[in-house]
Amino acid sequence: MLHKIDAYLETHLDDSIAELSRLVAQPSVGAQNWGIQECAALTAEMLRRRGFDVRILPTAGAPIVFGERQGQSDKTLLFYNHYDVQPPEPLDLWETPPFEPSLRDGKLYGRGVSDDKGHLTARLFALDALLAELGDLPCGVKFIIEGEEETSSASLPGFVRQHLDLLKADACIWEFGGVDHEEAPVQYLGLRGICYVELSVETAAIDVHSGLGGSIFPNAAWRLVWALNTLKGPDERIRLPGFYDKVRPPSQRDIELMAALPETAEVYKQQFGVRAFLKGLREGVELRVEEVFSPTCTICGLTAGYQGPGSKTVQPARASAKVDFRLVPDQQPEDVLDQLRRHLDAEGFADVQIAYLGGQAPARTDPDDPFVTLVGQTGDEVYGKPHRLVPLSGGSGPNAPFVHDLGLPVATAGLGHPDSRAHAPNENIRLDLYLKHAKHMARLMMAFAQ
Amino acid sequence: MLHKIDAYLETHLDDSIAELSRLVAQPSVGAQNWGIQECAALTAEMLRRRGFDVRILPTAGAPIVFGERQGQSDKTLLFYNHYDVQPPEPLDLWETPPFEPSLRDGKLYGRGVSDDKGHLTARLFALDALLAELGDLPCGVKFIIEGEEETSSASLPGFVRQHLDLLKADACIWEFGGVDHEEAPVQYLGLRGICYVELSVETAAIDVHSGLGGSIFPNAAWRLVWALNTLKGPDERIRLPGFYDKVRPPSQRDIELMAALPETAEVYKQQFGVRAFLKGLREGVELRVEEVFSPTCTICGLTAGYQGPGSKTVQPARASAKVDFRLVPDQQPEDVLDQLRRHLDAEGFADVQIAYLGGQAPARTDPDDPFVTLVGQTGDEVYGKPHRLVPLSGGSGPNAPFVHDLGLPVATAGLGHPDSRAHAPNENIRLDLYLKHAKHMARLMMAFAQ
Numbered sequence: 001m002l003h004k005i006d007a008y009l010e011t012h013l014d015d016s017i018a019e020l021s022r023l024v025a026q027p028s029v030g031a032q033n034w035g036i037q038e039c040a041a042l043t044a045e046m047l048r049r050r051g052f053d054v055r056i057l058p059t060a061g062a063p064i065v066f067g068e069r070q071g072q073s074d075k076t077l078l079f080y081n082h083y084d085v086q087p088p089e090p091l092d093l094w095e096t097p098p099f100e101p102s103l104r105d106g107k108l109y110g111r112g113v114s115d116d117k118g119h120l121t122a123r124l125f126a127l128d129a130l131l132a133e134l135g136d137l138p139c140g141v142k143f144i145i146e147g148e149e150e151t152s153s154a155s156l157p158g159f160v161r162q163h164l165d166l167l168k169a170d171a172c173i174w175e176f177g178g179v180d181h182e183e184a185p186v187q188y189l190g191l192r193g194i195c196y197v198e199l200s201v202e203t204a205a206i207d208v209h210s211g212l213g214g215s216i217f218p219n220a221a222w223r224l225v226w227a228l229n230t231l232k233g234p235d236e237r238i239r240l241p242g243f244y245d246k247v248r249p250p251s252q253r254d255i256e257l258m259a260a261l262p263e264t265a266e267v268y269k270q271q272f273g274v275r276a277f278l279k280g281l282r283e284g285v286e287l288r289v290e291e292v293f294s295p296t297c298t299i300c301g302l303t304a305g306y307q308g309p310g311s312k313t314v315q316p317a318r319a320s321a322k323v324d325f326r327l328v329p330d331q332q333p334e335d336v337l338d339q340l341r342r343h344l345d346a347e348g349f350a351d352v353q354i355a356y357l358g359g360q361a362p363a364r365t366d367p368d369d370p371f372v373t374l375v376g377q378t379g380d381e382v383y384g385k386p387h388r389l390v391p392l393s394g395g396s397g398p399n400a401p402f403v404h405d406l407g408l409p410v411a412t413a414g415l416g417h418p419d420s421r422a423h424a425p426n427e428n429i430r431l432d433l434y435l436k437h438a439k440h441m442a443r444l445m446m447a448f449a450q
Numbered sequence: 451m452l453h454k455i456d457a458y459l460e461t462h463l464d465d466s467i468a469e470l471s472r473l474v475a476q477p478s479v480g481a482q483n484w485g486i487q488e489c490a491a492l493t494a495e496m497l498r499r500r501g502f503d504v505r506i507l508p509t510a511g512a513p514i515v516f517g518e519r520q521g522q523s524d525k526t527l528l529f530y531n532h533y534d535v536q537p538p539e540p541l542d543l544w545e546t547p548p549f550e551p552s553l554r555d556g557k558l559y560g561r562g563v564s565d566d567k568g569h570l571t572a573r574l575f576a577l578d579a580l581l582a583e584l585g586d587l588p589c590g591v592k593f594i595i596e597g598e599e600e601t602s603s604a605s606l607p608g609f610v611r612q613h614l615d616l617l618k619a620d621a622c623i624w625e626f627g628g629v630d631h632e633e634a635p636v637q638y639l640g641l642r643g644i645c646y647v648e649l650s651v652e653t654a655a656i657d658v659h660s661g662l663g664g665s666i667f668p669n670a671a672w673r674l675v676w677a678l679n680t681l682k683g684p685d686e687r688i689r690l691p692g693f694y695d696k697v698r699p700p701s702q703r704d705i706e707l708m709a710a711l712p713e714t715a716e717v718y719k720q721q722f723g724v725r726a727f728l729k730g731l732r733e734g735v736e737l738r739v740e741e742v743f744s745p746t747c748t749i750c751g752l753t754a755g756y757q758g759p760g761s762k763t764v765q766p767a768r769a770s771a772k773v774d775f776r777l778v779p780d781q782q783p784e785d786v787l788d789q790l791r792r793h794l795d796a797e798g799f800a801d802v803q804i805a806y807l808g809g810q811a812p813a814r815t816d817p818d819d820p821f822v823t824l825v826g827q828t829g830d831e832v833y834g835k836p837h838r839l840v841p842l843s844g845g846s847g848p849n850a851p852f853v854h855d856l857g858l859p860v861a862t863a864g865l866g867h868p869d870s871r872a873h874a875p876n877e878n879i880r881l882d883l884y885l886k887h888a889k890h891m892a893r894l895m896m897a898f899a900q
Contacts, residue, residue: 031760152761192661196761205723210774211642211845213718214746215686216727216737221749221771222682229679232672234798236665268663273655273767277666287666296664299671300764305751306772310481311602311646311807313774313846314750317723321671322756324660324763348684357761395661396763 001133005442008129013435016125017108019046021101023083023117024110030084030151036062043083043120043145050127052143057163059155062147066166071137073449078142078169080402080410081120082149085112086423093425107428115422116175118429119414119437120145123173126441138449142169146398149175152196152358153398160401171371171448172408173441174399178416179433182262185379185387185440188412189372190364192292193327194396195336196300198355199227200320207305210313220319221304227349228321231297231340236278238297238325240339241346246330250293254391257367258292259285261388292392296326322357326396333359361400365409367391371448375411378443382436413440451583455892458579463885466575467558469496471551473533473567474560480534480601486512493533493570493595500577502593507613509605512597516616521587523899528592528619530852530860531570532599535562536873543875557878565872566625568879569864569887570595573623576891588899592619596848599625602646602808603848610851621821621898622858623891624849628866629883632712635829635837635890638862639822640814642742643777644846645786646750648805649677650770657755660763670769671754677799678771681747681790686728688747688775690789691796696780700743704841707817708742709735711838742842746776772807776846783809811850813860817841821859821898828893829863832886863890 023046028039040063044054052067062084068076088098088111096102101110108118120143130137144167146156160167180186203218232238250258265283268274281287300323305316325336337356344352365372367389376387402408415437421427473496478489490506490513497504502517512534518526538548538561546552551560558568570593580587594617596606610617630636653668682688700708715733718724731737750773755766775786787806794802815822817839826837852858865887871877 194763196763198761203724208722208724209845210746210748210750211776211843213722213724213741214748214776214844215744216729216731216741217718217722217724218726218728219748221752222684224752225675225678225749226684228675234676268667272658272663272667274653274658274663274667276668278668279666281666291663291666294665296660298660298664298669298763298765299675299754300660300762301755301757301766302671302674302752302769303757304749307751307753311648311772311774312750313644313646313748315748316751319752322761324761326661326664393661394664395659 002443004133005129006439008132009125009435009438009442012128013431016121016438017103017431020108020113020118020121023121024101024112025099027099028084028112028147029087030062030148031087036084036147039083040065040147046124047143050124050131059159061155064147064155064159065145066143068142069137069140071139071141071449073139075449076140076142076169077445077448078144078167078172078408079123080172081143081145081175082116082147083120083145084147084150085115085117086150090425095426106431108431109426109428111427113429114416114420114427116149118434119175122415122434122437123441125438126445129438129442130445138446141445142167149398153360154358156398157401161405164406167406169406169408172402172410174410174412176416177412177414178420179383180262180388181418183383184385185383185413186390187372187376187387188390188393189367190329190392191362191395191397191399192392193331193333193360193362193400195325195327195333195359196357197323197337197340198320198357199224199323200318200353200355201227201351202318204317207317208315210315214315217315219315221316223349223351224304224319224321227344227347227352228299230343230347230349238295240336240343242339243295243336246332247295248329250289250391253367254293255285255289257389257391258288261288261390264288292394293328295328295331298324298326300324326394327362328392329362329364332361360396360398363400363403364392365403365411369409371409372411374447375413375444378447379413379440381443382440413437452893454583455579456889458582459575459885459888459892462578463881466571466888467553467881470558470563470568470571473571474551474562475549477549478534478562478597479537480512480598481537486534486597489533490515490597496574497593500574500581509609511605514597514605514609515595516593518592519587519590521589521591521899523589525899526590526592526619527895527898528594528617528622528858529573530622531593531595531625532566532597533570533595534597534600535565535567536600540875545876556881558881559876559878561877563879564866564870564877566599568884569625572865572884572887573891575888576895579888579892580895588896591895592617599848603810604808606848607851610855614856617856619856619858622852622860624860624862626866627862627864628870629833630712630838631868633833634835635833635863636840637822637826637837638840638843639817640779640842641812641845641847641849642842643781643783643810643812643850645775645777645783645809646807647773647787647790648770648807649674649773650768650803650805651677651801652768654767657767658765660765664765667765669765671766673799673801674754674769674771677794677797677802678749680793680797680799688745690786690793692789693745693786696785697745698779700739700841703817704743705735705739707839707841708738711738711840714738742844743778745778745781748774748776750774776844777812778842779812779814782811810846810848813850813853814842815853815859815861819859822861824897825861825863825894828897829890831893832890863887
């Protein structure tokens with residue numbers, strides 16, 4: 001049977017790539033409110049064609065496409081995907097237009113081919129093979145396909161909590177995944193949370209000449225610098241009272257898994273031009289563990305006063321900073337927001353305003369969960385290499401409601417490769433990995449149904 | 451004789467305004483390298499027409515126009531003016547085009563009418579009246595008219611030191627001056643110095659996603675914030691070692707003069723929307739003394755990472771701040787630059803680069819200098835109000851080489867008024883004050899010649 005399914009996938013690859021190309025040709029840029037409704041409708045239609053019972057459910061933001069279809073067993077696999085994409089800019093760096101998918105050298109280029117439309121169509125392609133060769137799906141399958149992933153999934157956690165029955169399943173496959181530099185498939189078993197804020201200060205109605213009142217007028221830029229300085233010093237310790245209270249240190253198993261991963265120090269130095277790491281770290285498992293298991297407080301941006309060439313003598317009336325906190329289990333973004341307000345007030349910075357620009361809770365799946373093992377094993381057959389388990393990724397995403405509210409093991413599997421350029425110009429997928437992902441997903445559903 | 455001179459000025463005002471209008475119509479925006487040579491030539495021609503021996507002297511920047519003409523007495527008065535102007539932007543806020551001078555409601559509008567072309571032509575107008583009625587100038591007159599005043603006068607101090615004989619004089623009238631809200635003529639008897647720097651940090655070759663390496667990569671914005679925080683805390687004390695060593699406190703006479711000036715607290719609150727002053731100050735002479743007699747460290751601008759709407763999760767590879775220090779006698783910008791480098795190194799911020807964007811030394815003239823008194827007395831006759839003496843202004847300018855290298859008393863007198871809008875759209879002068887300034891300068895030269 002597996003032989004037949006593989007043969008189906010190999011002979012029908014062009015059809016699936018054609019379907020993906022149609023989906024990519026429909027722009028769906030959430031940040032620019034461009035094509036969201038149209039893409040939701042197109043996505044729903046693709047599920048309906050496969051016999052799914054589909055609903056397009058409204059939220060305060062972009063609609064969520066939900067589809068379900070019964071299978072031969074009682075077990076249900078939930079796929080989480082998203083139909084929105086990052087903005088295509090800067091346009092001049094694309095070799096071919098972002099919304100005109102282009103095939104060359106075994107790769108398909110276009111905005112969203114990898115993140116996340118290709119993942120969606122490769123999974124549908126696996127369903128096509130199963131339906132063609134088995135006449136049915138081996139297990140029940142549900143899809144939840146949101147349209148706000150690239151703009152922080154604000155509606156998703158509430159939606160999940162309001163639709164626990166609808167979304168009931170036995171396990172979840174996450175939207176992304178792929179192979180690393182050594183072509184080994186990687187599973188990311190957790191995502192850090194995030195609390196993203198903008199801090200701002202206003203000290204006057206208008207900017208004032210710095211020759212006037214420099215000794216007696218408050219300066220918004222100074223207020224901001226001093227307030228930021230209270231958040232974290234060069235020792236990298238985040239100073240919000242209670243911030244570390246809920247941090248779970250990595251387990252011995254986590255450290256074992258991190259130790260088995262490839263060295264990153266030289267890669268980082270070459271890729272980003274970082275000359276030295278913080279906290280005296282140089283390389284090895286200590287560097288990798290610190291990277292993901294420590295929560296962070298990052299200044300993402302600073303703005304105040306004059307920023308052009310040369311000099312302008314002005315005292316800024318307004319200053320602001322974008323700051324993100326990456327959170328590890330069991331920290332919560334709402335707690336951090338509270339701690340931040342209380343800390344600033346206590347330090348004498350009640351004048352610093354906080355705008356909450358979004359947050360996500362951290363969540364992890366047990367690396368020894370049987371579903372994780374199954375996803376790994378079924379992949380090993382396809383990739384011809386043992387999979388690697390990353391207990392926690394440095395990035396963030398909306399996995400918490402799936403892990404904590406639906407109680408699902410969440411595993412990652414996908415068609416990404418290290419040069420996929422998600423979020424960047426010339427985003428691309430490799431067709432060989434597209435085919436492998438479809439073969440992997442078909443195998444997974446058959447094994448999962450048992 | 452004074453009556454004849456006044457009559458000449460009253461009947462020839464239109465001619466002088468026409469000459470000013472021609473000068474304003476010649477743009478001379480140093481920051482945009484626009485019309486500088488042409489305006490220098492036009493200025494030189496205006497002096498030549500009055501029988502001056504004129505030279506256009508090159509510098510590393512804009513040429514300096516120098517002119518001299520003997521008078522009836524051996525005494526020589528030096529006028530310092532500048533022919534460059536501020537950029538006219540934002541253009542859409544001008545009611546009439548900035549380089550098409552427009553007369554309405556007793557005011558002339560245009561870029562540079564007040565700062566500083568009107569001052570120059572009003573002084574030439576005074577010479578015209580003296581030449582017409584006396585047949586000669588009562589005293590020798592020299593003009594030094596530079597073209598880099600609006601871009602920090604980088605060439606001027608060196609030029610003065612190299613031309614001490616050429617510039618030899620007995621006293622100097624500064625480029626600006628005017629009346630306050632109560633129509634009283636004001637003399638500013640000193641200018642603070644300035645040391646303007648850009649601090650910058652680079653921690654990586656490119657910005658890095660904040661999900662990646664946030665715990666282990668250095669962040670340029672954090673480095674900048676911590677470095678700035680070492681310069682000054684909320685107690686407003688500037689922490690560079692040695693910074694205050696050369697600060698001269700105000701004398702009893704300075705405080706007497708400051709006490710005689712109008713209250714500023716409410717004006718500042720209303721004009722700038724400042725709610726409270728620093729250091730617990732509320733009003734009165736204490737507020738005014740602190741404003742100008744304390745040196746400052748002002749953040750004029752901050753730049754790092756993402757500054758657009760919403761959130762972007764990025765660790766900035768580069769961050770920079772524009773910082774100015776306003777200096778009081780006898781601080782020197784070169785000393786502060788040294789202190790800053792040594793301080794940053796000592797505090798662990800050798801990675802913070804300093805770009806020196808310009809500096810000027812502070813300088814003051816004795817408020818009881820006979821020339822200051824003479825300028826005041828000759829003005830009192832014209833303005834019908836006693837003049838006010840401000841021992842030190844909060845702003846900066848290149849008066850130090852005149853005071854310290856040429857050894858001249860420098861007094862200010864001019865045609866400005868509180869709504870002149872120098873550096874802003876709709877810059878204007880009042881024709882009544884233009885005429886008064888010419889009358890004042892004619893009287894001054896006659897009295898000075900004695």
